[in-house]
Amino acid sequence: xARQRQIANLAAKVCFLSDLxxxxxxxxxxxxxxTHMSWVFLTxxxxxxxxxxxxxxxxxxxTIRKRHLYCNEELRLNARLAAETYRRVVALxxxxxxxxxxxxxxxxxxxxxxxxxxxxxDMLDQRIRGGRxxxxxxxxxxxxxxxxxxxxxxxIAGGGAYLRxxxxxxxxxxxxxxxxxxxxxxxxxxxxxxxxGLLQRLRPQIEARILRGAIVEGHGDLRPEHVCxxxxxxxxxxxxxxRSMRIIDPYDEINYLGLExxxxxxxxxxPLLGQALESRLPDRxxxxxxxxxxxxxxxxxxxxxxxxxxxxxxxxxEKWRPLAIRYIRQAERELLSLQSPPARKSTPVCGEx
Numbered sequence: 001x002a003r004q005r006q007i008a009n010l011a012a013k014v015c016f017l018s019d020l021x022x023x024x025x026x027x028x029x030x031x032x033x034x035t036h037m038s039w040v041f042l043t044x045x046x047x048x049x050x051x052x053x054x055x056x057x058x059x060x061x062x063t064i065r066k067r068h069l070y071c072n073e074e075l076r077l078n079a080r081l082a083a084e085t086y087r088r089v090v091a092l093x094x095x096x097x098x099x100x101x102x103x104x105x106x107x108x109x110x111x112x113x114x115x116x117x118x119x120x121x122d123m124l125d126q127r128i129r130g131g132r133x134x135x136x137x138x139x140x141x142x143x144x145x146x147x148x149x150x151x152x153x154x155x156i157a158g159g160g161a162y163l164r165x166x167x168x169x170x171x172x173x174x175x176x177x178x179x180x181x182x183x184x185x186x187x188x189x190x191x192x193x194x195x196x197g198l199l200q201r202l203r204p205q206i207e208a209r210i211l212r213g214a215i216v217e218g219h220g221d222l223r224p225e226h227v228c229x230x231x232x233x234x235x236x237x238x239x240x241x242x243r244s245m246r247i248i249d250p251y252d253e254i255n256y257l258g259l260e261x262x263x264x265x266x267x268x269x270x271p272l273l274g275q276a277l278e279s280r281l282p283d284r285x286x287x288x289x290x291x292x293x294x295x296x297x298x299x300x301x302x303x304x305x306x307x308x309x310x311x312x313x314x315x316x317x318e319k320w321r322p323l324a325i326r327y328i329r330q331a332e333r334e335l336l337s338l339q340s341p342p343a344r345k346s347t348p349v350c351g352e353x
Contacts, residue, residue: 047115060241133269138273155213172303251284260301305320
């Protein structure tokens with residue numbers, strides 16, 4: 001019963017926020033988009049994000065208090081790389097007669113993040129697809145990211161969260177990608193085994209990087225669709241709901257952005273990003289560690305693709321398995337840069353950082 005009320009309450013909020021009347025005069029357009037964890041409402045000039053009342057192992061948006069907390073965290077964290085985009089946290093209120101309103105009087109029933117709407121055509125993924133991304137623009141994004149990482153405090157005491165994340169997520173990668181219903185074992189088994197072996201072999205290198213101060217609190221979800229090539233560049237959608245997932249090697253995060261650009265058909269972006277980072281943070285990992293980073297991220301993306309098939313209802317069911325296979329093929333390509341590949345093993349990684 002409580003779950004049914006929760007669904008009905010969310011549906012009523014989405015209905016209100018999908019209506020032009022919610023935003024006052026001057027608004028001529030509103031488009032509602034559903035994501036895994038939020039509803040996003042795009043108006044002429046502004047965007048409003050409503051977090052769903054969900055709870056997972058890695059996040060908890062189940063109460064109004066927690067959603068308020070993470071709206072404020074989203075605003076705070078995104079001010080680091082997109083201060084011009086993130087504006088404020090807005091209360092969604094309901095008066096005694098049951099009518100909703102943004103701000104104003106009444107009982108607060110939820111919270112939204114208000115953002116400036118960025119031009120979709122200038123998002124990096126769209127620019128790459130249209131063949132309109134220029135090296136000068138990538139260099140500008142790279143400079144912003146490199147300055148960001150250089151300003152971060154080294155996570156020495158808390159850096160073990162990074163290694164725990166790699167090990168824990170790799171276990172989940174294996175468990176999900178080898179599920180029989182996805183029929184991916186024949187392609188995923190080899191890269192999964194290689195990552196297990198690399199994690200064991202290269203663990204001392206990662207631990208040394210933690211002790212040298214190479215691990216920082218980064219963005220957490222750095223993908224082309226989160227980069228806007230406007231002036232100045234805006235890098236949005238920092239992962240706000242779990243700090244341990246933001247503890248990362250900048251070379252891992254930059255390499256991941258480059259990998260995603262390569263998946264879109266722009267392999268030339270990754271070297272530019274890496275060179276820019278090395279110019280400011282010269283403690284570059286060796287080829288084997290970079291291969292581990294790239295292979296792990298590709299497998300993680302493959303897993304997240306097929307995980308959509310476990311949702312009810314499944315949105316765009318025809319999309320996810322073919323995309324997962326593309327990421328597994330990319331994982332195989334990442335392994336080609338290994339200097340001396342370790343022998344494959346069939347047992348998952350054990351142990352904690």
